[in-house]
Amino acid sequence: xxxxxxxxxxxxxxxxxxxxxxxxxxxxxxxxxxxxxxxxxxxxxxxxxxxxxxxxxxxxxxxxxxxxxxxxxxxxxxxxxxxxxxxxxxxxxxxxxxxxxxxxxxxxxxxxxxxxxxxxxxxxxxxxxxxxxxxxxxxxxxxxxxxxxxxxxxxxxxxxxxxxxxxxxxxxxxxxxxxxxxxxxxxxxxxxxxxxxxxxxxxxxxxxxxxxxxxxxxxxxxxxxxxxxxxxxxxxxxxxxxxxxxxxxxxxxxxxxxxxxxxxxxxxxxxxxxxxxxxxxxxxxxxxxxxxxxxxxxxxxxxxxxxxxxxxxxxxxxxxxxxxxxxxxxxxxxxxxxxxxxxxxxxxxxxxxxxxxxxxxxxxxxxxxxxxxxxxxxxxxxxxxxxxxxxxxxxxxxxxxxxxxxxxxxxxxxxxxxxxxxxxxxxxxxxxxxxxxxxxxxxxxxxxxxxxxxxxxxxxxxxxxxxxxxxxxxxxxxxxxxxxxxxxxxxxxxxxxxxxxxxxxxxxxxxxxxxxxxxxxxxxxxxxxxxxxxxxxxxxxxxxxxxxxxxxxxxxxxxxxxxxxxxxxxxxxxxxxxxxxxxxxxxxxxxxxxxxxxxxxxxxxxxxxxxxxxxxxxxxxxxxxxxxxxxxxxxxxxxxxxxxxxxxxxxxxxxxxxxxxxxxxxxxxxxxxxxxxxxxxxxxxxxxxxxxxxxxxxxxxxxxxxxxxxxxxxxxxxxxxxxxxxxxxxxxxxxxxxxxxxxxxxxxxxxxxxxxxxxxxxxxxxxxxxxxxxxxxxxxxxxxxxxxxxxxxxxxxxxxxxxxxxxxxxxxxxxxxxxxxxxxxxxxxxxxxxxxxxxxxxx
RNA sequence: GGGCACGUGGCGGAACUGGAAGACGCGCAGGAUUUAGGAUCCUGUCCCGAAAGGGGUGGGGGUUCAACUCCCUCCGUGCCCACCA
Numbered sequence: 001x002x003x004x005x006x007x008x009x010x011x012x013x014x015x016x017x018x019x020x021x022x023x024x025x026x027x028x029x030x031x032x033x034x035x036x037x038x039x040x041x042x043x044x045x046x047x048x049x050x051x052x053x054x055x056x057x058x059x060x061x062x063x064x065x066x067x068x069x070x071x072x073x074x075x076x077x078x079x080x081x082x083x084x085x086x087x088x089x090x091x092x093x094x095x096x097x098x099x100x101x102x103x104x105x106x107x108x109x110x111x112x113x114x115x116x117x118x119x120x121x122x123x124x125x126x127x128x129x130x131x132x133x134x135x136x137x138x139x140x141x142x143x144x145x146x147x148x149x150x151x152x153x154x155x156x157x158x159x160x161x162x163x164x165x166x167x168x169x170x171x172x173x174x175x176x177x178x179x180x181x182x183x184x185x186x187x188x189x190x191x192x193x194x195x196x197x198x199x200x201x202x203x204x205x206x207x208x209x210x211x212x213x214x215x216x217x218x219x220x221x222x223x224x225x226x227x228x229x230x231x232x233x234x235x236x237x238x239x240x241x242x243x244x245x246x247x248x249x250x251x252x253x254x255x256x257x258x259x260x261x262x263x264x265x266x267x268x269x270x271x272x273x274x275x276x277x278x279x280x281x282x283x284x285x286x287x288x289x290x291x292x293x294x295x296x297x298x299x300x301x302x303x304x305x306x307x308x309x310x311x312x313x314x315x316x317x318x319x320x321x322x323x324x325x326x327x328x329x330x331x332x333x334x335x336x337x338x339x340x341x342x343x344x345x346x347x348x349x350x351x352x353x354x355x356x357x358x359x360x361x362x363x364x365x366x367x368x369x370x371x372x373x374x375x376x377x378x379x380x381x382x383x384x385x386x387x388x389x390x391x392x393x394x395x396x397x398x399x400x401x402x403x404x405x406x407x408x409x410x411x412x413x414x415x416x417x418x419x420x421x422x423x424x425x426x427x428x429x430x431x432x433x434x435x436x437x438x439x440x441x442x443x444x445x446x447x448x449x450x451x452x453x454x455x456x457x458x459x460x461x462x463x464x465x466x467x468x469x470x471x472x473x474x475x476x477x478x479x480x481x482x483x484x485x486x487x488x489x490x491x492x493x494x495x496x497x498x499x500x501x502x503x504x505x506x507x508x509x510x511x512x513x514x515x516x517x518x519x520x521x522x523x524x525x526x527x528x529x530x531x532x533x534x535x536x537x538x539x540x541x542x543x544x545x546x547x548x549x550x551x552x553x554x555x556x557x558x559x560x561x562x563x564x565x566x567x568x569x570x571x572x573x574x575x576x577x578x579x580x581x582x583x584x585x586x587x588x589x590x591x592x593x594x595x596x597x598x599x600x601x602x603x604x605x606x607x608x609x610x611x612x613x614x615x616x617x618x619x620x621x622x623x624x625x626x627x628x629x630x631x632x633x634x635x636x637x638x639x640x641x642x643x644x645x646x647x648x649x650x651x652x653x654x655x656x657x658x659x660x661x662x663x664x665x666x667x668x669x670x671x672x673x674x675x676x677x678x679x680x681x682x683x684x685x686x687x688x689x690x691x692x693x694x695x696x697x698x699x700x701x702x703x704x705x706x707x708x709x710x711x712x713x714x715x716x717x718x719x720x721x722x723x724x725x726x727x728x729x730x731x732x733x734x735x736x737x738x739x740x741x742x743x744x745x746x747x748x749x750x751x752x753x754x755x756x757x758x759x760x761x762x763x764x765x766x767x768x769x770x771x772x773x774x775x776x777x778x779x780x781x782x783x784x785x786x787x788x789x790x791x792x793x794x795x796x797x798x799x800x801x802x803x804x805x806x807x808x809x810x811x812x813x814x815x816x817x818x819x820x821x822x823x824x825x826x827x828x829x830x831x832x833x834x835x836x837x838x839x840x841x842x843x
Numbered sequence: 844g845g846g847c848a849c850g851u852g853g854c855g856g857a858a859c860u861g862g863a864a865g866a867c868g869c870g871c872a873g874g875a876u877u878u879a880g881g882a883u884c885c886u887g888u889c890c891c892g893a894a895a896g897g898g899g900u901g902g903g904g905g906u907u908c909a910a911c912u913c914c915c916u917c918c919g920u921g922c923c924c925a926c927c928a
Contacts, residue, residue, distance in 0.1 A: 186925090228847055228923075235846075235924060242928080260928060273928090316926075341926045351928045359844095360926055433927060554923080624868070625855060631921090633855065641868045644883090710857070713867035720867095787863050792909050794863060832908050838862045842908050 008650040010614025014751040018129055026767045027080070027131040029087040032524075032540030043084030049541045050076045051520055051580075053549030053557070054091045054138075057117035058098050061124035063589040063596060063622070063634065064550070066606050070619045071586055071628050071708070072548050073130045077747035078703050080131070081769035087541050088131055089523040091138035092118050095146070096512045097175065097191060100445040104479035110445045111473055114141055124606065128615045129750055131767070136526045140515035141445075145522065147468030148532035149514050150450040152564070155571055157451075157461050161207040164459060168277070168344075169438055171199040176479065177442045178203055180511060181435050182236075182556045190556075198302075203440040204449060204508070208563045212237055212432045215562055224582035226629070229554045236555050238433025243417045244348065245426040247272060249284070250324040250333055256280050259347030259431055262357065263420065264412040266329050267401040268375035269352035270365070273318065273337045275344035276301045281321065284336060288322035294338060301340050316341040316364045327352075328425040329416075330402070339364060347431050355391065362391035375400050376409045437560070439511040444477050444484035446509030454496035454503040463497050469505070483507040516557055517564040520544055520579060535573050547580040554585070584706060587631040589622075596634070604634050613643050616749035620646065623708040623748065646752060649719055649745065653756045656726060656738045685729040689778050691721045692740045696774035699744045708748075715745055735760075743772050788813055789840040790822040806833055813839060 021027060032047075052072040055065055076088040099110040099117075118139060125132070138145055156162035170179040172189035178201065183190045208215075216237045219230050242261040249255065258272060274281055276298045285291040297319045318339025325336050341360055342351050355365035355372040365372055372385040376396040382388075383399055398404045398412045407415065420426035440449065448469045450462035462469055472491045477484045485491055485507040496503035518532060524541040525534035549557075558580070565579040588595055591602040609618050621642040626632040695718040702711035718741055726734050739760065746753040746766045757766045781802065786809070788796040796818040800809065810831065813819065823843055830842040 231847060232923060238924095238927070240927070258928080262928080339926095341928090343927065346927045353928090358928070360928075431927075551922085627856085630856090635855070635869070638855065638869045645868085647883095709855090710867080713857075716867055785863085789862085789909075792907095797863075830908065832862090834862055834909095838909080840862080840908050 008647055008752060010616060010751065013755045014127075014129065014615050017751045017754045018126060020754070020765065021129075021131070021767060024765065024767075026765065027076075027086075027088060027133050028135060029089070029133045030085045032537050043079060043082040045083060045085050047087065047541060048076075048079045048084035048546075049087045049544045050079065050546050051089070051523070051544045051548070053547070053553065054093050054516070054519060055121060056096055056098070057092045057094055057114060057121050059117055060120050061606055063604060063606060065121075065124075066128065066618065067589055067622050067628075067632065068548060068550070068586055069125065069128065069130055070622050071584065071706075072546075073128075073619070074623065074703065074708060074747045075546055075548075076131050077750060077767065078771065080767065081743075081746070081771040083769060083771075086131075087136075087523065088133060089136040089138070089526075090125065090130070090132040090134070091136075091519060091523070092121070092140065093512070093516050093519070094118065094139045094141035095446045095509075095515055097443060097445065100443055100477060101479075103444075103477045109474065110477070111141075114445075127607070127610055128619065131750075136523050138519060138522050138526050140512075140519065143468045143470055145519075146447040146471070146515070148518075148522070149447040149510060150462070150467050150469060151464065151532060152518065152568070153510070153514075154450060154461050154464060154467075156206060156567065159570075161210060161567065162204060163207065164202060164204050166200065166202040168198045169201050169203055171197045171201075173197055175443075176482075178438055178440055180438045180513070182437075182513075182559070183511075203438055204451075204506075205436040205438055206563075208437045208560075209432060209434055211563050211566050212239070212434050214566060215434075215559065218562070218578055221578055222580075222583070225580075226583060226585055229551070229558065229583060229585060232554045233559055236434065236559065238431075240431045240433070242429060242431060243420065243426050244429045245328065245352065245420065247325040247328065247352070249336075250326055254280065254283065256325075256350050257348045258350045258352045259429070260352055262354065262413070263417040263426070264398065264401075264404075264409040265354040265357045265375055266327070266352065266416060266420070267398075267404075268354040268356050268373045269327055269334060270355060270371045270373055271335045271337055271353045272325055273339045273342045273351050273353050273364075274321075275342040275349040276338050276340060277344035278338075278349045280350075281338055284321045284323040290320060290322035294319055294321055297338065304340075316360065316367065318364060318368065320368075328423070329420065335370070337368075345435065346433070356385050356388070357391050357393055359391045359393065362388075373400055437511075437563075439514060440508040441511055442483045443509055444471075444475070446512055447471070447514065448485065448491075449506045449508055449510055451506040452494060452496060452503045453506065454499060454501065456501060457496055457498045457503075460497050460503070466497070471509075483509075485509070513556060513560050517560040518568065520547075520561070521565075521568070521574075531573065532568075533573070538573070539575055542574070542576050543578060544580045546582045546584065548584045548586060550588070551585040558583070584628060586628050587626065589632045589634055591634045593633070604636070609639065613639060614646075614751070616752045617643050617646055620712060620748050624712045625709070627709055628706050645716055645719065646749060649741065650752065650756065652719065652722060652726070653738055653742065653760065656734055657760055681729050685733045688722065688726075688729055688733055688737050690781065691718060692737045693774040693776075693778045696740060696744065696772050697776075697779065700771070700774070703747070712748065715741065715748075718744075740772050742766070784836045786836065787838045788816070788819060789838065790819065791842060792840060795819055795822050802836055806831075809833070809839065813841070 050072055052068050072088070076086055080086045094114050099114045102108050102113045103110045140146060153162055170181065170184050172179055172192065172194055174192050174194040175189060179189060179196060184196050188195055216234065216239055219233055222230060240261060242259055243263040244257045244259050245266065246255050246257050256274070281294070281298065285294045316339055318337050321336045321338055323336040324333045326332070327334050341364065342349065353361040353365065355361040355370060356374045357376055364370070374383040374385050375398060376392065377383055377399045378392040378394065378396055396409055398407045398409055401412065404412050404416055417426065417428055421428060448471055450467060450469045452460045452462060454460050472485070472488050475484060475488050492505050492507060494503055494505050495501065521533040521538055521542065525537035528534045561579050565574065565576060568574045569576055590596065591604060594600055594602060596603045606618060617639060621639040622632070624642060625635070625638060695714055698714040699711045702708065702714065722737055722741065726737065742753045742756050743766065750767070754766050783799050784802050785797050785799045787794055788798060796816050798812060798816060800812065823841060832840040832842070
């Protein structure tokens with residue numbers, strides 16, 4: 001056995017092939033306007049849009065990027081080799097707070113900081129040899145891009161979908177800006193974790209709720225999205241069917257509505273509760289003895305952060321307003337309370353309380369001695385609530401419910417709602433959990449909102465032909481005291497587009513999630529000047545066939561992008577319903593069980609790994625270490641195994657190329673080829689062919705299923721299995737085997753395999769394909785090993801020709817001496833025979 | 844509290860549709876080569892047992908000729924949502 005030469009020098013070969021691909025334009029997407037070539041292979045020139053979530057340029061790339069983009073690159077290269085017309089672009093989500101924070105802390109210019117980060121990230125991505133069409137690169141902080149954010153905003157404004165409203169908003173005191181509901185995670189800021197406060201502010205909103213029904217319904221079309229992402233979106237949108245019931249106040253003409261999903265319990269409503277923020281409260285208590293106390297209570301609740309309000313847990317606080325309302329179904333007078341467990345944001349901000357059949361109402365009623373009445377009979381039939389320990393929320397028959405008594409409550413739900421509707425007391429409605437999207441940010445590094453405030457004309461949108469509203473550069477950013485743009489006189493002071501009188505520009509910028517809500521469309525035609533994108537190009541490339549990114553965007557980015565797509569469709573720019581056909585959410589990269597982060601000091605720098613083992617080894621390792629959706633535990637020594645494997649492939653191919661040269665030299669001389677030698681060769685060759693074609697099948701199928709880890713182990717097995725076969729068989733068979741291994745390995749380790757391909761005398765690059773096909777006829781083995789069990793326990797194994805007759809198999813088994821002690825003296829009661837696999841004898 | 848995942852050697856992880864549990868790799872042990880180390884190559888590596896054999900996929904139970912796989916239940920871990928009426 002020759003000692004391997006270890007001559008694989010990635011330092012030379014990786015930059016070389018990166019240069020070659022660039023020179024050849026290997027990864028340039030063929031424009032949509034170019035006619036179909038009807039190319040070779042499975043793809044036959046069909047389009048394939050592969051997209052990975054573009055990065056925020058915060059510095060150098062990290063292992064999470066490496067993983068995300070390696071997964072994408074395997075798929076892009078695989079499809080390209082198959083003859084698909086691949087669009088695989090990359091860009092930078094370049095607006096956002098870190099650049100601004102760097103400016104505040106270190107006085108650097110956000111523009112320069114961002115460009116520097118983009119440069120570093122690009123270099124990192126290029127070092128990994130990813131197959132991007134860099135000609136299509138997009139950066140969201142360039143005016144060429146963000147002008148279209150402004151354009152889309154104006155279109156939404158035109159359609160009434162962008163509006164300004166005063167409301168209590170989420171405020172992060174640390175980031176000094178407002179946040180969308182989606183950006184509040186566990187009552188904290190998604191970026192810094194600081195407890196979010198409520199603030200009454202006038203801000204810009206996008207009416208995403210107008211699309212709530214469609215955003216929910218169309219989730220059923222996303223059959224290739226992970227279930228948990230669909231579930232999360234479904235829960236976030238939160239559709240709830242119910243009934244809105246109108247209550248009249250006893251000593252006033254005023255009314256208010258409550259929302260309930262349980263109209264069957266209306267006869268049990270013994271009090272009603274308003275949210276502390278409910279506008280009616282103030283009127284109700286006017287002049288009543290309770291007024292002062294109620295105001296104190298409301299003041300206390302409003303000062304509490306949501307975090308505190310939730311932290312108190314089940315403890316529900318409330319107070320009687322002194323007012324009474326009338327339950328429409330029975331004319332009963334019920335007290336009106338105010339309590340912190342009713343949320344102003346949801347439903348109507350008021351509820352009817354049924355203590356017997358709602359646990360929250362039950363606890364509150366017990367605490368405050370409020371009356372209870374059972375209206376759904378529980379299984380034990382106890383309709384006196386005195387001894388109850390908790391509310392009964394299950395199914396049962398209606399009791400104490402007038403003409404509905406005796407009816408199962410499921411039926412009561414429908415009948416009572418209908419009856420109340422006929423009487424004009426109620427209407428059936430649908431409530432949504434989804435709120436409109438607050439997009440104003442009191443920050444600098446983002447897209448200026450294209451709006452002007454005029455003393456005479458009010459809110460005036462910037463004229464379309466005045467776009468873009470350029471974000472001023474080189475301004476002072478202190479991080480204190482509101483929107484930085486407000487202090488830039490030249491920016492703020494302008495003329496009203498309508499009356500030409502002096503006016504002020506809006507000084508808030510847009511949430512950066514807007515930037516990423518349509519970038520996938522820009523990639524279809526990145527140079528487009530008249531519109532955000534060219535519709536013909538988008539019609540051709542969209543939808544994204546495969547989208548890859550982190551699970552942390554399950555709601556935020558993926559919901560917003562779906563919203564934008566639907567809006568742009570309604571605008572007539574798209575024919576598309578959903579932007580992303582397939583979604584793969586990759587797991588996080590951990591070190592010592594924790595997410596890699598600078599603060600924890602457990603970061604493994606990709607560049608360091610590349611310097612030691614090369615980009616190919618890093619790519620293969622990160623795919624081999626875990627299935628793409630799982631968390632990946634980084635292990636410094638495990639990559640050694642990949643390094644060894646790649647070297648063993650290199651060594652094998654090199655030995656083969658030397659050997660095949662020798663073959664040619666020796667061909668004229670006498671060859672040792674007796675009949676015995678021929679048979680041996682034939683057997684070896686058949687076996688080698690079988691292994692090669694089995695590997696082609698396995699690797700191809702595994703890539704299709706995103707099982708990259710087992711695809712790589714399949715390649716390792718092929719490499720190990722070729723060790724002995726190669727030297728014994730014909731140069732043609734050996735060449736087929738070696739070349740198949742190289743082709744199959746190519747998407748994973750593209751540099752090394754190109755180098756080997758060239759070494760074997762090929763002029764065409766591997767990147768050009770084709771992907772190898774397997775011959776199913778070569779896969780069948782002539783013999784199989786059958787497991788023989790007695791009473792379900794493995795007792796023997798026999799090797800027989802495939803598809804052997806059952807009777808013949810039985811007699812062979814009965815003759816097996818290893819089985820004698822197990823079946824001797826007993827008679828076989830039953831034979832379970834699974835062809836070519838297992839025989840189980842029951843005795 | 845609700846929902847969704849998941850639980851397999853010392854470690855990362857395999858196992859098609861219910862049919863040989865632990866593929867592939869790391870680590871470890873032994874050997875070859877080497878002045879030595881590193882690298883490389885070969886062999887072994889679920890547990891108990893000298894062997895025959897027995898046990899084994901978080902615990903318990905069930906279905907089946909046969910269960911990592913299906914059903915019930917309990918325990919544990921992770922993620923998401925969380926006073927949503």
